[in-house]
Ligand SMILES: Nc1ncnc2c1ncn2[C@@H]1O[C@H](COP(=O)(O)OP(=O)(O)OP(=O)(O)O)[C@@H](O)[C@H]1O
């Protein structure tokens with residue numbers, strides 16, 4: 116288990132066959148990625164993209180149609196590896212009549228922890244997720260955010276090396292989301308690997324080391340958040356001071372949003388412009404530079420573009436994705 120990769124996924128495919136409708140759903144269509152140990156990895160995609168299918172496959176809950184995966188150096192399914200993984204399922208179904216203390220105790224039992232260790236660990240984690248005051252309440256009295264935090268506490272009972280969280284921020288308000296983000300950062304500081312899915316881009320932009328974008332069962336893009344953003348400089352905003360009598364035609368050719376007011380010229384150069392060469396020409400024409408600012412794509416716009424591309428590219432393949440919608444307001 117000395118691999119430097121916490122997760123390796125190779126050409127994973129999953130086709131669901133629904134028994135009554137004679138319909139096949141290609142949920143994963145050749146997904147390949149790796150997660151380095153010690154990283155926070157964000158797995159981003161819209162509803163029906165294949166996030167949960169990937170995660171359930173990794174956790175050994177469903178069998179892939181083809182392809183392979185490794186968790187902590189061991190091919191799935193591996194009991195030994197699973198014992199070192201903490202897992203928060205997408206819609207944690209908890210027994211209403213349990214308390215969070217009992218829920219954590221149950222998780223600890225599944226991992227074979229002795230009773231005193233279970234009690235001590237549960238107490239610590241329940242405090243950590245901010246449920247100390249509610250530890251003796253039945254889970255049925257919990258709000259959605261509290262349930263999510265209870266789910267996080269039980270996922271950490273076995274002090275996992277790798278934490279796999281399916282939509283850990285879903286249903287949380289901005290403060291709750293920030294708390295989960297802080298918890299994820301704290302786990303990384305403790306040397307753990309965190310893999311989490313989301314469709315909330317600001318969450319991955321803020322805390323992840325790497326991001327993969329999935330849509331319609333295929334990865335659309337992967338990299339560090341800044342790599343993904345830098346991949347496409349949309350254009351360069353330039354402003355120069357140029358004597359009013361100088362003809363600017365040579366400088367404005369091919370540019371967008373050209374404005375000339377008095378001796379000030381502002382424009383947007385296309386993303387692939389050689390900006391240095393343009394500035395040399397501008398200087399030659401007697402211009403003085405006021406500002407040069409690349410317009411970067413945000414992850415949000417990249418996501419929308421990649422997802423739109425995947426939808427166009429799918430050529431109408433029948434993949435029940437978008438039809439299934441979830442009433443989530445995030
Ligand atoms: N058990 C199942 N039987 C049939 N089809 C399924 C099953 N589970 C998922 N699917 C389909 O597989 C595709 C991928 O679903 P999946 O749940 O993996 O997406 P997701 O990215 O987790 O979406 P969400 O953001 O809504 O949680 C969808 O088209 C979904 O309808």
Ligand SMILES: [Mg+2]
Nearest residue numbers: 166167168205
């Ligand atoms: Mg899901």
